[in-house]
Amino acid sequence: MSQCPFCSATIPEGQVSCPRCHLALGRCEECGSHAAVALVVLKANISYIVRRRERTFEGFACLRCLNRLFGRFESQTLLGTWWGAVGLFKGPVFLVLNVIEYVPALIRLLRQRGRAGA
Ligand SMILES: [Zn+2]
Numbered sequence: 001m002s003q004c005p006f007c008s009a010t011i012p013e014g015q016v017s018c019p020r021c022h023l024a025l026g027r028c029e030e031c032g033s034h035a036a037v038a039l040v041v042l043k044a045n046i047s048y049i050v051r052r053r054e055r056t057f058e059g060f061a062c063l064r065c066l067n068r069l070f071g072r073f074e075s076q077t078l079l080g081t082w083w084g085a086v087g088l089f090k091g092p093v094f095l096v097l098n099v100i101e102y103v104p105a106l107i108r109l110l111r112q113r114g115r116a117g118a
């Protein structure tokens with residue numbers, strides 16, 4: 001067992017992030033820096049006339065990368081999803097799901113940063 005560096009909650013053995021604040025002190029999987037990170041799942045869909053490309057980011061991201069990834073995935077989907085039948089249905093779902101993933105993670109990371117006084 002270990003203690004959460006942000007809210008002092010007890011983190012059970014084998015758990016990767018804090019069960020209370022859902023943050024972890026670890027390595028950002030996007031930029032590799034050690035920082036407060038949040039676990040997020042972001043999805044993008046880019047449709048072509050006959051093909052489709054789906055991208056997923058699933059992992060820990062720091063505040064800066066969270067913003068960058070969210071912006072990239074949302075804009076790729078917004079621009080690219082409408083050119084295929086599946087994308088027409090999947091695109092809007094991904095756009096909403098990304099917001100649902102992004103907003104709580106952003107709030108948690110901002111709150112943590114505020115506490116740290118950085
Ligand atoms: Zn915590």
Ligand SMILES: [Zn+2]
Nearest residue numbers: 028031062065
């Ligand atoms: Zn990062």
